[in-house]
Amino acid sequence: MDVGGGFAPSHITFTKELMEFIGSLWEFLLGRPEQVRDAIFEHLLYVVVVVGLASAFSIMIGVLTRYNVFARELSLAIGSVFLTIPSLALFTIFIPLVGLGFWPSFIALFLYAILPVLRNTVTGLEQVDPSVLEAAKGMGLTNTEVLLRVQLPLAWPVILAGVRIATMLTVGIAAIATLVAGGGLGDFIKSGLARLPLPNSLESIWLGTLLCLLLAFVIDLGLKVLKTATISRGIR
Amino acid sequence: MTDDVLIRLEDVTKQYGGTEEPAVNSLTLEVIRGEVLVLVGPSGCGKSTTLRLINRLIEPSSGKLFLDGEDVTSINASMLRRKIGYVIQQVGLFPHRTIAENIATVPKLLGWDKKKIDERVDELLEVVSMDPKTYRERYPKELSGGQAQRVGVARALAADPDVLLMDEPFGAIDPITRDRLQNEFLRLQQDLKKTIVFVTHDIDEAIKMGNRIAILREGSEIAQLDTPEAILADPADEFVENFLGSGAILKSLTLAKIKDLELHQVPVLKAPVMRDKALETLQESEDSTAILLDKDDKPLRWLDQSALNRTSQPIEKSGRPITVDLQPEDTLQDALTVMLQSSTGLAAVTDRKGTYLGCATIESLANLIVSGQGSKN
Secondary structure (H helix, E strand, O other): OOHHHHHHHHHHHHHHHHHHHHHHHHHHHHHOHHHHHHHHHHHHHHHHHHHHHHHHHHHHHHHHOOOOHHHHHHHHHHHHHHHHOOHHHHHHOOHHHHOOOHHHHHHHHHHHHHHHHHHHHHHHHHOOOHHHHHHHHHOOOOHHHHHHHHHHHHHHHHHHHHHHHHHHHHHHHHHHHHHHOOOOOHHHHHHHHHHOOOOOHHHHHHHHHHHHHHHHHHHHHHHHHHHHHHOOHHHO | OOOOEEEEEEEEEEOOOOOOOOOEEEEEEEEEOOOEEEEEOOOOOOHHHHHHHHOOOOOOOEEEEEEOOEEOOOOOHHHHHOOEEEEEOOOOOOOOOOHHHHHOHHHHHOOOOHHHHHHHHHHHHHHOOOOHHHHOOOOHHHOOHHHHHHHHHHHHHOOOOOEEEEEOOOOOOOHHHHHHHHHHHHHHHHHHOOEEEEEEOOHHHHHHHOOEEEEEEHHHEEEEEEOHHHHHHOOOOHHHHHHHOOOHHHHHOOOOEHHHOOOEOOOEEEOOOOHHHHHHHHHHOOOOEEEEEOOOOOEEEEEEHHHHHOOOOOHHHOOEEOOOOEOOOOEHHHHHHHHHHOOOOEEEEEOOOOOEEEEEEHHHHHHHHHHHHHHHO
């Protein structure tokens, strides 16, 4: 007599259902290649533009406030406020100003991405060994040279870690852009949700989610390559 | 005074906001070209502040700064600093740059071409006794504390500045390495003849390193400024006396060099040597110990009568090995240490290449101290 007989069939059933679901997910994906391609492209555009600009902006703020405790704390506080506003609200409050579509989403994502990079820029610059700065100044490097040749390179690993966090954050939250007609992979999730429990609704939700994960993974890989290429062996 | 003054601080005061007493109070100080001037004093006396006033890492509240006769109080500070080497206790090497890149910092700022920089880096690594091939491409984290400070010194010397400012450069290094670095540095300075301002809190280091010593008290006020010999012989006041501490004679041992000693010549045996010949040589001399040299005249062993009579061993393995030899630039304190450790009471002296010159003995040491004392009184 097979004692575990009651378990095995349900296990098999589950595996079978999973395989069937993956099959139909795959079919769903193959059925709309252009839609998928466009959504990925829109999503990627958000991530690249937002993370790029927000990083540049935040590093600049971190650099400009490096000798001014008050300005630094103030900008960190403002950055924190952005991150605490519910994302649904942040995406919608700019609609009256810039309309629907790309711009309200861009602004919201930009504001979200500030804090991780700013926080890490500040930390990275703060943790540079003061004796290294003393030596640099003592040798006759100007303030700009100290910044570009010593402070930023030494803070770079920490800054880059912040950029990575901002990227992951943006990949996830960019899915909300769909609610303000901003496109992206969120489109699949939204349309799936709206059609539940109709056929292909779950497939749509899962496709959006998995493509977000895949995108995050690929971008992260890219950032790792960037890290290896831009961080000196001496501080790795 | 016909001395060539290279650095002159004129009535310089540094007052920090929120404090009553200035860190440096109306200090006038002259540094003569080619000398090592040591600023020494208790912590908080303002010696580091004074040093940093010279390269204007600290800007004076009032007063003037002259370099080579030129008023540099308000010229571009970065340009001034490129002409002044700066070495600090924590070294402050750039961790993200290789040793070669670290050393090349100032030459690069000055726009030297790459080939000249490369040659200079190799030259400097050799000057500080580090093999260029081994160390050029390494990173600071791969160096020991002593090696890091050698690179620190090389980096400060890179653009061949006339002036070197050193803020407790050997303060964070273990005593044995420190001693070696000090000796090497003194040897280096003989060739380089830089004008050096050296800050330390260690009076022994001050006596050893300085051509002149400025003993500072609170507010960077000069308690006494003179040669180490003069300060040891005649402290200006109680503060200086207390600061010097006890054992002035022992301290004066760090002042004189082995080259000041009259070396004693013991019988010399050159390997390979016959036992009979060796015994004969030793018996003809008044000394009880002979020295065995190898074919390049490098000291090998001390041999005495009983060692030579012990026929069970070849001559090259008899007697006692000579493990440490002294060089003319080492101090008498080093000599005393070696003698006390040696069973014979002798210390072999060689030149820098290791060629035997003669022996330092307790008698020769005592003679020098007595005559030195005599000349001062």
